[in-house]
Amino acid sequence: MALTPAQSARYARHIVLKDMGGAGQQRLSAGHVAVIGAGGLGVPAIAYLAGAGIGRLTIIDPDSVSLSNLARQVIYTDADLDKPKAEAAARFAARLNPEIAPSAHVTSLAPDNAGTLLSGVDLVVEGTDNFAAKRAVAKACADLKVPLVTGALGPFDGSVTVLAPYATREDGSHWPDFAALYPVDPTPEDSPPCELVGVLNVLPGIVGAMMANEAIKYLAGFGEPLLGKLLIYSARTGESRMMRYR
Template sequence: MAFSPEETRRYARHLVLKGFGGPGQQALKASRVLIVGAGGLGSPAIAYLAAAGVGTLGIADNDRVALSNLQRQVIHRADAVGAGKAESAAGFAAALNSHVDLRVHDLKVDAGNAATIVGGYDLVLDGTDNFATRKAVAEACEAAGILLVSGAVSMFDGHVTVFAPHLERADGTPGPRFADLYPDGIDDDDLPTCEATGILGPLTGVIGALMAMEAVKLIAGLGDPLIGRLLVYDGKTARFSEIAFGDGAG
């Protein structure tokens, strides 16, 4: 899969990057990535993955852009208020990088359609803000053997992890499941909403960018992904901490 002269110039800083280079960029170009949620976390993830040269980028969201979104959902413009978020996000990505094949899913992902939607992709990022959708996406990815990068934010804090129950870790234990971190019985009524508690805008940029970083690592086979590790960011103290979970947690 050869690069055009324009692509070679565009991705020059990747191509000279030791440990990434041409093979890493080829892997990005061949990848098919779905981002569920084009809001606070989806915005930076979409921007960075489109800029990085992901070959096929799917965007799933049935919400509409609201004025209150613009404080943190930075890929949407004021003139997009009222428009579908998936279409608005795809317009941003297309203007950023015409080499990306964009697929718009203007629908609500739920238990009834998640398997069909994620089935066309190699990697999924979930940045949605409701538990029912997150669970449906996680279960669909687990059943299909698809890696899932999951992020969440609230007020001043956020976290990110990677679910990979179909993979064995170095010690031979299975990769973590969504249920290892979120036990049965949790529902949306148990979780705070940003409408009720608020959220600091740049926090979504921190966690969304970390999600994009994990995605690039997984695609390129680079480094040590957050499989079985929950990376937690405290925005008020500017500190990161890490929690191990799953069968391999010690």
């Protein structure tokens, strides 16, 4: 699908970018990404995916905007308080980039609706805040053979990886699945919610942007996705480290 003159102007910096070019931007503009969780991680991912020109954005979240969200979920304002996050995020994406088609689903992803919600999706970005939900999303994506970019946060640390357990490496073995990284869900003591321990407000923005980067390079077809690798970032030190898993 050729880019329109307006799209060529909007995405000019991508088009001249080595390894992206017009072909890569066309793939982004033809792509369909579902973002599950329009909170700390989902918000920056939505903003950068919308800006990058992902053709269709499906935003899935059951929650509403609260005052405590505004310090770190910066696409929302006081006018969005008590309104569904998915709908507010879709409105933001449409304002940011009228070239794309965002849609909102005020619900949680579950086994009985995953097939419908993720129908036709090329990639999923997941930023929910509990591991039971993460495991359910990972299973749905594996069953549907859809690549998944998933992230997690602590008070000062965050992590990102890409899952595609249905795909094979050059040696014929499959890439690892969610259970290879998290054999069991952490206990509340090991991974307490941010309501109890807090989270640095810039951290979700940093990690969520990393998640958007993984989605963009996967769809555009350049670089090396974080398959079998967990990128861990520390806001305390500004350092990142890579952990391989199998």
